[in-house]
Amino acid sequence: MTNVDSLAGLIILVLQVIAIAGAGFALFHAVRQPSEAFPAVDKLTKPVWLGILIAALLVLILLGAVGLLGIIAVVAVCVYLVDVRPRVEEVQRRRW
Numbered sequence: 001m002t003n004v005d006s007l008a009g010l011i012i013l014v015l016q017v018i019a020i021a022g023a024g025f026a027l028f029h030a031v032r033q034p035s036e037a038f039p040a041v042d043k044l045t046k047p048v049w050l051g052i053l054i055a056a057l058l059v060l061i062l063l064g065a066v067g068l069l070g071i072i073a074v075v076a077v078c079v080y081l082v083d084v085r086p087r088v089e090e091v092q093r094r095r096w
Contacts, residue, residue, distance in 0.1 A: 011067055019065040019074050023057040026080045033088050041087040049084065052076050 028055055035046040043049070056073035064070050 006010050012064075016060065016065045019070070019077070020057070020060050022081065023053060023060050023073070023077045026054040026077050026085070027057055028043055030080065033092075035090045037091045038084070040091050041084075043087065049080060053080060 022068070030046065030049050031048065038044065038046045038049065042054075042070050053076070056076045059073040065074055
């Protein structure tokens with residue numbers, strides 16, 4: 001865990017909590033989407049994204065967001081939230 005005695009430690013702790021929450025949200029969103037939605041928008045398949053997001057969440061919980069693996073995990077979560085999630089939701093809206 002981080003040392004929250006200093007301002008830098010508190011900032012790192014807040015960033016880690018935000019990263020874990022974002023990864024949890026992304027994973028929850030991916031689980032709820034139908035498998036057909038991912039290839040329909042030319043993205044990786046649902047099982048691949050679930051694997052990436054589970055690995056990212058585990059890295060963030062076990063190692064934190066600071067460090068090489070933590071940064072890679074944060075980038076993977078951000079790619080899902082910024083690129084994949086909006087496109088998958090767009091496909092869902094087209095059905096109605």
